[in-house]
Amino acid sequence: MTVSREQLEQKRRGRPRRIKSPAEFEILAAQYFDKCDKEKKPYLITGLALALGLCSRAELFDYGSYDEFEFVARQAIARVEMSYEQRLQEGKPVGAIFALKNMGWRDERHVDNTSSDGSMTAAGAVNVALDTSKLSTDQLAALWGAMAVTVKGVNNAPDVS
DSSP states (O other), rough: OOOOHHHHHHHOSSOSSOOOHHHHHHHHHHHHHHHHTTOOOOHHHHHHHHHHTTTTTHHHHTTTTTTTTTHHHHHHHHHHHHHHHHHHHHOOOOOHHHHHTTTTTTOEEEEEEEOOTTSSSOOOOOOOOOTTTTTOOHHHHHHHHHHHOTTTTTEEEOOOO
């Protein structure tokens, strides 16, 4: 069996893309978004992929890596991402949170414990030495009450009674 030069060239390039041009991509994406708007349905990544004639989310994301499709693909994906962001404002945003995390968003808190001088000492911290040997039990209790740290509703002050 002989293989033509054209067949070898095709094998080297891989299979042809389903969407031939960025303009075609843009038209198909616009049709999908218009249909969702008319039917009052949310935008979905998989829904967009299927409307474009693709087989998976991964294939849609691949178009974002092709130079000529990068802008239109990323713009369409960002439009879906925006709809997920809007759903965060609704009563039950769990699904939107899940979808956004799958799109690279992270749910994290950053606490900076360093002071302006780079140490771990709180800014303006004051160390006070207090002689409590001459205080009554009631005075000690009042002092501990004022200094008590409450964590989850539990008073951590020592019992002085």
